[in-house]
Amino acid sequence: MDGKLVYNTLEGIIDETNFPTYAGFKNTGLERAESLRKDLEWFKEQGYEIPEPMAPGKTYSEYIKDLAENDPQALICHFYNIYFAHSAGGQMIGTKVSEKILDDKELEFYKWDGQLSQLLQIVRQKLNKVAECWTREEKNHCLEETEKSFKFSGEILRLILS
Template structure:
């Protein structure tokens, strides 16, 4: 019996669990850590990406146009429509955890586009960046919940942070400081975000390490698609 207990003890000490950046605080912190590394130094202190595109520079260097901003809003609405439809239909039970979080943006964007139309602007049809991203979200949502959750997290949380900064700067430059509904939330935003963090951490508790890593690996694709939509502001 003594030798058996020694073997069990040795096996537990010889294979320590690998620690992942941010993992001690929950899986959302791991996702945040990976996402921040994909920012440039101008965008975030933790950023490591080299500046290659105009929209990767700090916001004051931007020269947005109304036409470009409308393209951005229309494509953004298509993406949020798609995300919220997927969550509502819940092909995987975990998606249902993220219904009615208070972070939803589709209805807010619909109100903003209606306001632009009332001002006499022609609302464009969705363009290639938004259509491509929406189709990709539909594709992965039916077969790859970990990948989909990565896009869900990055889309909503990025908009609540850097997205708000961009919205404020654009409003100053071309909208006479009008604050769009896209940048307003019903209730305390920090609490809404924390509620979703808690749900994400809870969902990820049932994932294997490989599934978590797969989710993290999808971050770069999320940034690629969202970056293409963001560039529409400068078109």
Template structure:
């Protein structure tokens, strides 16, 4: 199953790539590993063969999409709580970045409710991922940062197409940011690079190895769209 990270197209993936004038740092290593896990038709760095139907050809339902939004909100709420609590001081660097999605998702779900739709309770994919993030954040900061990076950067690069297809072009708050998105992303890149400066090479490699799990969890949530 394609992950949310795999929803980016080649063009969208480029928006995540830092400009040549910018210091790449460890974030570029994370980006490179994530791009390799894309299929060849999603990103030029992709190394996996395409499997299943392209996202553009999916025929999702509003019910499935609502499940996806509800579970996504649980994950983003969890990330907000983790960085606010800051079990490790480095997490505090990622408070109020402008990329937070919980508030926007709350507005979107309220809008769906006003349209007469029943908002479901969170399901296993979202619950499992949220629990994993909570446990990971308490004991393994390098692995947690991997999930933080992939969750936020993947969402900024792709995902709008499914919502637009279901809602006849309506743009949800989930896909809107206050301020210039490129500047917000660059600010996060700098913070991530700063945090990683104190890591050993072994810790950096450990962070990169967690990328596969981040794809797996996001893929489980994305699959709810077709449920």
């Protein structure tokens, strides 16, 4: 649920924005909130209780909202890390989880409309185009935000392990 909250927040910001930097990232094909909703519904149908989001997801969601209003370079860093990390490493993790505990059920989270590599390449090109307009300081600021992105994502991942 924490991951879903973060995806809902990020995708809501992108979908509802008039800010040109963010508007270019609407409907990229990488969106995961709807896929997560379907997967959670499936788990519920299997008899699992779906918890409410916890502090790590809520905190990250609020942080992303603040960045959207005040720090576009930092938000773009989180956008990149959330989508690219989960798509690249996520497929491998999803396959292992499916094999080990889900009787080979393929979760919606790991399905994309189209070739994932193509979707990632298109978004990567858009990201590079946005960053071309940034100053060196803005580019550095974006890169420096990576540590926070990993920290927030790691806190959510640790919920799974607890």
